[in-house]
Amino acid sequence: MSDIKIFHNPRCKKSRETLKLVEENVSKDHIEIVKYLETPPSEAELKSILSMLGISPNELVRKGEKAWKEEFKGKDLSDEELIKVMVKNPKLIERPIVIAHGKAVLGRPPENVLVLL
Structure with missing residues (x-):
């Protein structure tokens, strides 16, 4: 089992920088890389992540994304609905x-990840 799990998007500069920082501080065999665009978290897993982050679903949404602006912006979605959307x-x-x-x-x-390492 890994000690560190990273939900990673290889096309994202911040994600690549964060992974590099983790790899510099933790042995690679203790890191689990989840390419979450290919393997999205389940609703239960996302709820658990939100709990660990201590934030609401609304705070985890990338509101600058085209899909958000076109489909969801301005809608009054509950936390449960936001989790399903993500x-x-x-x-x-x-x-x-x-x-x-x-x-x-x-x-x-x-x-930010240094507090975990």
Whole structure:
């Protein structure tokens, strides 16, 4: 089992920078990289992540994404609905998310992950 899990998008500069920082501080065999656009978290997993982050679903949504602006902006969505939207549209999940020791942080800025390492 890995000690560190990172929800990673290889096309995202911040995500790549965060992964590099994790790899510089943790042995690669202790890191689980989840390409969440290919393997999105389940609703239960996303709820757990939100709990570890200590934020609401609304705070995890990438509101600058085209899909958000075209389909969801201005709609009054409940937390449950937002979670379903993010699971169905993982591009809307803010990234990267790093989990370790029952805690999670957003790698924005990448240095945020140092509190977990």
